Amino acid sequence: MIPAPPVPVALRPYVAARIPYDVRFGAPGVHRGLPSTTLTLVLPLDDPLRVAWAGRPSTLHAAWGSLSGLHTEPAAVHHDGAQRGVQLALTLEGARVLLGRPAADLSGALTDLDEAAVPRPLRELPERLHAVPTWAGRVALVDRVLAALAAQRGDHAPRAEVARALALLTSGTRVSEVADEVGYSRRRLSSLVRAEAGLAPKAFQRLARFETARRELGRRPLAEVAALCGYSDQAHLSREWSALAGCTPTTWLREEFPFVQDRADGVPAGSGHDH
Template identity: 60%
Template structure:
């Protein structure tokens, strides 16, 4: 659903998902410029960082901070629920702590404890809500939280930092971002790490990667590389292996099977 205006500073997207596959399997959760808040329905979410079985959680809620490695989601063939992409400001406003405290972590609402008391009963409420109304329920609960913020002390970022985060997540290079907001690269790095838990360079990488993901299957890989600021197609492929754990063509085959008939989408992978 469209993000309600009251939530726009805090929520990048709010999506209800309902997927039925032929049988059990795994889904690749890719790094993003947003924190991920998932509320599964019918069965708990089984997720871990790829290659790190000790990080595995199986629960009715999942909160993952910014990260530069893929996650592995195990499923029985059916995946239903609501997924919310939170901005760094949204972490402060809705979860009660800076995104830096969540970087590289997989948590549940129970782990957050007193920091998110209004959200703790949301999984139970969602389970009893018809599929068509789930997004609206989550949006209503999150909007109520922001209403309380407006009545109390507002949660804000200094304007220069907010602009810097926006530029980096759009894939603008670090030096250009620092020049735009009038910070030295060192000072920019200090502020961005304190807020997000990632360096400006890593956030820029995520922004460029995220943009490339939106173009895969729609444009030839060489064109995607140029449009997203990679040196060449080989550079794009290396970044995908590093951040996604697979080359672009593998992700296309896994997630976008209908584009396998488009030769341009498969070139040179």
Template identity: 55%
Template structure:
């Protein structure tokens, strides 16, 4: 995890360097989240498609996706390395000059989003170390930030998004920011490309995914506990939502992403 420059911190949630060797070629699950994703591979082009939609498969030296409710299938060989960024919805406006809704459900090259950043992959490839690549990336992002007028979303919409992320019901969120539920739905959809309810479900799923990943790394996984801690009615509810977003159950995701980890309390999934 690289340090994010303070000027970029409101817009870039994380910058992660990855350098992974696999035992065999395969497919990694790119999970939906409330962040926009930008991947910049450096050793071989990234091949990615939406799950169960092979006709959407793209291959290139950059990949940008907005918010999505379907997992991505990331194809890999024996080795993969590069840099992955997660942007907040505000980051789409600040860095690329478009609302996140313009990129919802899309798989695009970086140059399609911002022509001025189209040569960034080649600039990264020209550097020999990760530190040098991160410096090039930071300069490019700061340059993009300076080029934009930085039109922010309306403060009440930003507050509504924060409330929805925390799990506040849609009706209560609408009351808090002084809009009708219908008006709130229009504004949120215009901002991120999803309805308030779907965005709220996605935020809950994203929190659960983060918890399960941490638990897997710690070697202490209980799907029943995860459901309770993540705000699901029960384990079966978690399993249904997880399958809808990720295309597989939590335990199947663990088997594919963390094959040495065993989950407990997964009978409700039929595992």
């Protein structure tokens, strides 16, 4: 775990987490990147990040800046026994402000910064990061670049009613009740959520529930996690975990949890490449 100051207050609407990582696995291998309601931006040190969608080796690519939009399948992150870098979890508002586009444009995408055509300061950030010798300096550089982008772009927040709908969906409110709350038909709500996040309301809500389960997994019995997160029972939780993470909760706890547990506090429930 690398000590780092919290995300600056001015960036918190856009950056759910900013995690400097230095992970030692002991041997080459692959670990899982979990789906999330945030976009994942990884800036690796030492070597390009090699990542693909799990079970689809043809999608493997290496990049000094890896960007993934919202997705409902796990990623496979290849490593040589160790990884270092900085990982960012960007909110939907952060996609608009920092990337200059709605998250829907990157839904299901696994790409690099050049292909994603992000603003130049972000494309130049990996090379600048490599020239900084300390973790404190690297984190400070990332924060400065993001703060400058946010200041330049001004207010590009999603429409207030769409932001409200997304917050209600994240909290577990039924889709029909969300539509009533924001004053839209279910069809109109679905169109607006898709345009912002790239997912239908129920799919977005599914990711939010998975994130909550991910936060609790390993900290209480599986049956309690299932009840707390709104799954019908433990079997339902296991089926959803297998579908979204590519393994059962028990397998994830055994293979991935020790590394996740060692990371800095404040990591969102599902953090994309999940270092």
